[in-house]
Every structure is written in C-alpha cells, then in structure tokens.
Amino acid sequence: MRLSRHFLPVLKESPTDAQIVSHKLMLRAGLVRQTAAGIYAWLPLGLRVLRKIEQIVREEQDRAGAIELLMPTLQSADLWRESGRYDAYGPEMLRIKDRHDRDMLYGPTNEEMITSLFRESARSYRDLPRILYHIQWKFRDEVRPRFGVMRGREFLMKDAYSFDVDEAGARHSYNRMFVSYLNTYARMGLRAIPMQADTGPIGGDLSHEFIVLAPTGESDVFYHRNWETSVAPGAVDFDDAEALQAIVSGAVADYAATDEKRDLPREAEAGADLRQSRGIEVGHIFYFGEKYSKPMGLEVQGPDGTKLTPHMGSYGIGVSRLVGAIIEASHDEAGIIWPDSVAPYAVGLINMRADDATCAAAADDLYARLQAAGVETLYDDRDERGGAKFATMDLIGLPWQIVVGPKGIAKGVVELKRRPTGEKIELSIEDAIAKVAS
RNA sequence: CGGGGCGUGGCGCAGCCCGGUAGCGCAUUAGACUGGGGGUCUAAGGGUCGCAGGUUCGAAUCCUGUCGCCCCGACCA
Numbered sequence: 359m360r361l362s363r364h365f366l367p368v369l370k371e372s373p374t375d376a377q378i379v380s381h382k383l384m385l386r387a388g389l390v391r392q393t394a395a396g397i398y399a400w401l402p403l404g405l406r407v408l409r410k411i412e413q414i415v416r417e418e419q420d421r422a423g424a425i426e427l428l429m430p431t432l433q434s435a436d437l438w439r440e441s442g443r444y445d446a447y448g449p450e451m452l453r454i455k456d457r458h459d460r461d462m463l464y465g466p467t468n469e470e471m472i473t474s475l476f477r478e479s480a481r482s483y484r485d486l487p488r489i490l491y492h493i494q495w496k497f498r499d500e501v502r503p504r505f506g507v508m509r510g511r512e513f514l515m516k517d518a519y520s521f522d523v524d525e526a527g528a529r530h531s532y533n534r535m536f537v538s539y540l541n542t543y544a545r546m547g548l549r550a551i552p553m554q555a556d557t558g559p560i561g562g563d564l565s566h567e568f569i570v571l572a573p574t575g576e577s578d579v580f581y582h583r584n585w586e587t588s589v590a591p592g593a594v595d596f597d598d599a600e601a602l603q604a605i606v607s608g609a610v611a612d613y614a615a616t617d618e619k620r621d622l623p624r625e626a627e628a629g630a631d632l633r634q635s636r637g638i639e640v641g642h643i644f645y646f647g648e649k650y651s652k653p654m655g656l657e658v659q660g661p662d663g664t665k666l667t668p669h670m671g672s673y674g675i676g677v678s679r680l681v682g683a684i685i686e687a688s689h690d691e692a693g694i695i696w697p698d699s700v701a702p703y704a705v706g707l708i709n710m711r712a713d714d715a716t717c718a719a720a721a722d723d724l725y726a727r728l729q730a731a732g733v734e735t736l737y738d739d740r741d742e743r744g745g746a747k748f749a750t751m752d753l754i755g756l757p758w759q760i761v762v763g764p765k766g767i768a769k770g771v772v773e774l775k776r777r778p779t780g781e782k783i784e785l786s787i788e789d790a791i792a793k794v795a796s
Numbered sequence: 797c798g799g800g801g802c803g804u805g806g807c808g809c810a811g812c813c814c815g816g817u818a819g820c821g822c823a824u825u826a827g828a829c830u831g832g833g834g835g836u837c838u839a840a841g842g843g844u845c846g847c848a849g850g851u852u853c854g855a856a857u858c859c860u861g862u863c864g865c866c867c868c869g870a871c872c873a
Contacts, residue, residue, distance in 0.1 A: 370822065370834070371808050375866055385807095395865065449797095450872080467873090501797065501871070515873055567873095576872090642873060676873035710832060745833040752833090763832060773832085 359703070360725075361738040361750075365402050368750055378574045380685035381506030383694050387754045389681070396503025396511030403754060404681065406702035408514065411680050412493055414545050414699060415516045422538035422596050424489040424518050429471050431495055435461030437470045440654050450498045464497040469650050469672060472519040476668075477656040480521070485658060486668060487527050489534065491518030493677060507682045508638065509576075514678040521651075521668040523660070528645050528669040532564050533602040535643050535673040537591050539568055540609070542675065543640065544590030546684055547697030550640055551585050553614045554621075557644070564645035564671070567616065569637035572686040579637040581614035582628045588612070638683045645671040688778075694755030695778050703736040705794050706756040708748070710763035712741040721762040724772070724787055731795045752777070758794045 365388075372382040375392070384390050389404030400408055416426065432454070438444035444451075444463075452464040465471070472490060480486070493516045503511050520531035536552065543550035550568040557565040569579055591605050613624045616637070625632050648667050650656070657665040688695045698704065705728060709721035721739065728735045736756060738747045744763070751759050761773040771784045774793060785793070 367806085369807060373807065374802085374809095377867075392865090496873075498872070502867090502869090504867080509872075513873065517873085639873065674873050679873060708832095713831085743831060743833090743835060745831095745835080747834090748832085749834045761832075765832075 359736055361736060362740050364736070366754075367401070368753060376506065378505050378508070378686070379689060380508065380574070380682040383685050383689060383753075384506055384682065387694055390507060392506075396500060396509070398507055398510060398512070398678075403702045407681055407696070407700055408678060410700040410702070411546060411684075412514070412516075412677050415542055415675055415677060416493065418538050418542040418545070419491050419516065419518060421541075422489070422534045424491045424534075424538075426492060427475075427490055428492045429465075429468050429475070429494060431465055431497070433463050433465045433468075433471055435463055437474055438463065440474075441470050441650055442653060443470065450500065452497050452499050465494075466496055466498045467672075467674075468492070468494075468517055469519065469670075470654070473650045473654045473656050473670070476519075476521055477654060480656070480658050480668075482658050483523050483660050483666065485521075487520065487522040487531055489518055489520045489531055489673075491516060491673075505574075505576075505682070507678045508686075510678065513676060516675040516677055518673040520671045520673070521656075522670075523666060523668065525645075525647065525669055528647070528671055529564065530599040530602065532643060532645050532671050532673075533599070533606045534596050535671070536566065536606050536609075537594060537596070537602055539641050539643070539673075539675070540590045541592065543568065543570070545699050546680065547699065548640070548680075548684060548687060549585070549588065551579070551581055551588075551614045551637070552609060553579065553581075553616050554610070554619050555616070555642065556619070563610075564643075566610075566643050567639050568641035568643075568675075569614075569616065570640050570683050570687060571635045572638050572683065573636050574686055575636035575638040577637050577639065578617040578634070579614070580617070580620060580625060580632060580634050582612040583631045583633050584612040585614055586633070638679070638686065639676075640680055640683050641673075641675045643671065643673040645669070689755070692749070693753035696755045696757060698757045701734075701755070701757050703734045703756050705733055705735045705758045705760055706751040706754070707735050707737045708744070708751060708759060708761045709737070709739050710744045710747075710761060712739060714764050717762060717764045717767055720767045720787075724760065724762060724791070727787075727791055728794070731791055733791070733795050760790055760794070 367388045369386045373385055376382040376385055388401050390398040390400055393399050435444050451466055454462045456462055496515045497512050500511050503509055522528040522531055548570050550570050552566040552568050555565040555567040613628050647669050651667050651670055657667055660666040685694050707725055711717045725737045757777050759775040766772050772787055772790050773782055773784050774790050775782045
C-alpha cells in the first residue's frame with residue numbers, strides 16, 4: 359500500500375483524553391478514533407491488526423477442535439428470560455425496543471443463544487462433545503469505560519461454548535481451551551499467565567483468568583518467578599485428554615493469582631521466588647455445568663435411552679482488548695513495536711527522496727518486488743523529508759523498515775532496520791527482499 | 797452510581813476571576829529554498845468559543861439549565 363493513497367492520520371501530540379500509553383499510541387498511530395464513550399472506529403491500520411489477532415485466535419481455536427459459527431449482535435429478550443438473566447443482568451445490558459415494541463438487547467455474551475441453538479439441533483449423546491465459538495462484537499454498558507479499547511463498551515470478543523455429557527468430559531473441553539489459550543497468546547508475543555478465578559455458584563477449580571503482565575494493568579497479580587520463563591505447550595494432541603491434563607496440571611503447579619484470589623500459604627511457600635506486578639485480563643474461561651442447559655431445557659438422549667443434560671463451559675478472549683494489551687507490552691519512546699505476527703504490514707518501505715528520479719524508480723521497483731514476493735508492505739512514497747518518514751514508521755511500529763536513498767542506490771545497497779532492536783544494516787536489494795520475506 | 801475536572805480551528809493550549817476587535821504552537825494549502833532522524837522563509841485558508849435560555853447597549857467571559865468527554869473509587873473480556 360502506498361502511503362500517499364492510504365488513510366493513515368498520525369498525530370504528533372496525544373489527545374488529552376488518552377491517559378495510558380496504549381491508548382495514546384493507538385490514537386497517534388491512526389489505529390482508532392473514539393466516536394462515543396467506550397466506542398471506537400477502527401481505522402485502516404488498526405483494522406489490519408485486529409484482523410491479524412482475530413485470525414490467530416481462529417486458527418488456534420480450530421486447532422483445539424472448536425468449530426466456528428456466527429451469532430448476531432442483537433438478541434431477543436425472551437431468550438434471556440428463559441435463563442432468568444434478563445432481569446438479573448442489570449444496567450450493563452443495553453436494552454432496545456424494535457418498532458413493534460418488542461424487547462431486544464445488544465448481546466453482552468451468548469450463553470443463552472448458543473444454548474438455544476444447540477438445543478434445537480442436538481438430539482443424542484453422539485452430538486457431544488462439541489465446542490462452538492464465534493468472534494463477534496459485544497456491548498456492555500460499562501459504568502465507566504476507560505483506557506481506550508482496553509475497557510470499551512463495544513468490544514470484539516471470541517467466545518466459545520462447550521457441551522459435554524458429564525463433568526469429566528467438560529474438564530477435557532476446558533483443558534482444550536486452557537492449552538489453546540497459552541498457544542494463542544504466545545503467538546502474539548505475549549506471555550499470559552493463567553490465574554485461578556472465581557467460579558461463582560458452581561465451585562471447583564475450573565475457572566481461570568489469563569493475565570498479561572503490564573505496569574498499566576488494572577489488577578494486582580502475584581506469581582512464581584517460573585512464569586517469567588514459561589513456554590507455550592506448542593503442538594499437542596488435543597484429543598488426548600490425559601496429555602492435556604498433564605499440561606494444565608503442570609501449568610497451575612506454579613503459583614499465580616490476582617489480588618482477590620491470593621493464597622498466602624502458597625506465597626509463603628514460594629518465598630523469594632514470589633513476584634508481584636500489574637496485569638491485564640485478556641481471557642477468562644469457565645466451567646459452569648448445567649447452569650444454562652438445565653433451566654433452558656437442553657437435553658439429549660443418552661446411550662441407555664434416558665435423557666441427559668449437557669455440562670457446559672464458556673471461554674472468552676478479548677480480541678480488541680488484545681490490541682491495547684500488546685501495545686502496553688511492546689512499545690518504546692518512539693512508538694509501537696508490533697510483534698511480527700500481528701503487525702499491520704511486515705515492512706515499511708521508505709523512499710528518502712521522492713524528488714530524485716533514480717531513487718524513486720529504485721524504490722518503486724523494490725516495492726513491486728516485495729509485493730510480488732507476497733510481503734505486506736507499506737510504501738512511504740510521499741514527498742516528505744527523511745526524518746518525518748522515520749518518525750512515522752517508528753510510531754506505527756512495523757517490524758522492518760527498508761530505506762532507499764540516493765547514497766545507498768549509488769552503491770547498490772539499501773538500509774534495513776529492525777524496529778524492535780533498532781539494528782540497521784546495509785545490504786543489497788536482493789538480500790533485503792530475502793531477509794524480510796523469510 | 798458516589799467524588800472531582802474539562803468542553804475555544806484537525807491536535808495541544810491561552811483568553812474567562814475583572815464583559816467590549818477571538819489568539820498562540822503544531823498541523824493544513826500555495827510558492828521558493830532544502831533534503832539520511834518530525835527543516836527554513838513568504839503568503840493563505842480554517843473557529844455560530846458544546847447546546848439552550850437569561851442578565852446586559854454589548855457575553856467565550858456573568859447566571860440558570862442541559863448535553864458530551866475525562867479522571868479517582870465500587871463492577872467487568
């Protein structure tokens with residue numbers, strides 16, 4: 359994409375509304391614009407990042423055995439009356455009336471709808487287990503939205519729902535998501551630590567929040583220092599319940615808790631290995647048994663002919679929040695530093711001298727070759743001074759910058775800069791293409 | 797929902813107390829010079845001062861109401 363034709367409004371100064379670094383950088387780098395409290399428009403560059411994150415989440419869900427569908431944002435109130443949550447949910451639910459005065463709502467979550475959909479079509483225990491998910495916009499009318507997309511009222515969430523014949527089966531589904539989440543965050547360059555969370559009325563140990571460490575996070579967290587060097591499980595057989603359980607058990611063996619779930623004896627045990635930080639919640643998984651299936655009359659026929667009520671769980675990842683979380687975890691004074699996996703473009707190509715025909719021709723040619731090689735490239739072909747272009751590229755944080763200037767072209771070289779390290783090398787055009795294409 | 801703050805060109809701000817020509821920096825446009833880390837000069841465009849009432853000869857400024865946004869706290873992917 360040529361920057362001269364792009365819609366990429368960058369700001370030199372941060373709007374005063376933005377308080378935390380990710381919000382400031384998202385506004386300055388032209389990723390989003392606020393349109394109302396807690397509601398954001400995603401500009402072209404921000405949308406590309408959102409899509410990248412979404413795709414990673416999707417791939418890892420599929421790998422774990424979940425199946426994608428898409429449910430609407432607007433839901434009927436009647437559905438929520440079945441579970442009793444229409445009255446229970448409170449003012450965070452945005453309630454709407456249609457022209458026939460029917461009660462509708464903008465979905466804050468989808469347990470009722472997925473239970474209803476599954477109920478219509480699942481007849482037998484052979485239809486279990488299943489994990490269904492979608493990636494859809496949610497609306498929660500937060501009392502106080504803040505921190506940009508980190509706590510918006512409208513947000514993009516991946517929510518998955520599992521259906522199993524019994525609790526043991528549900529635990530396997532839960533573990534699929536648990537392990538999948540570790541891999542998902544790792545692919546985005548994040549280390550998210552699973553922490554024991556409140557399970558509500560069901561009890562047990564099957565609820566975890568996934569927390570990314572960041573000084574601007576909203577929760578205080580405590581963890582064993584082993585988490586500082588933990589690695590994602592990587593390729594695993596998700597159908598192997600025992601292997602998954604071993605991974606999960608291994609993970610939770612190292613202490614990690616938010617301040618409301620602190621376990622002082624375990625902290626004492628960790629001793630000098632205990633670490634404290636702030637954290638951002640980027641995911642939350644629950645097992646909730648028959649909480650929705652029972653009141654909503656979801657039943658399937660068991661192998662012995664009797665009816666059974668499936669055990670359910672739900673599993674959320676805040677996709678739009680992750681954009682902010684990644685920036686919180688990866689930036690410097692000059693701007694954002696995108697991990698390669700979620701960068702809006704892999705390469706920022708800078709033509710130092712748009713007025714120099716030789717230089718411009720070399721840059722145009724390199725741009726064409728990068729495109730031919732399938733490298734996602736943002737080409738700064740504007741007639742600006744080098745300094746302004748460098749500043750823009752550093753701000754928007756593309757992993758690689760290739761600088762084409764008259765001096766280098768005379769020698770047959772371009773400059774390649776790696777954004778995270780700032781390391782710059784001169785090399786031939788061919789080598790530069792090979793390097794960024796690998 | 798309790799407490800606090802702010803609404804003045806696209807962004808950052810001054811002016812308000814003490815009523816009288818709307819101003820500064822950045823950005824934008826045009827031209828020239830310049831050209832490897834946010835250039836210089838010259839010229840230009842752009843604002844019903846959130847909105848509605850009121851007081852006054854006169855309101856960005858004073859009064860009343862209202863809307864919006866932000867921050868702190870309790871709640872949350």
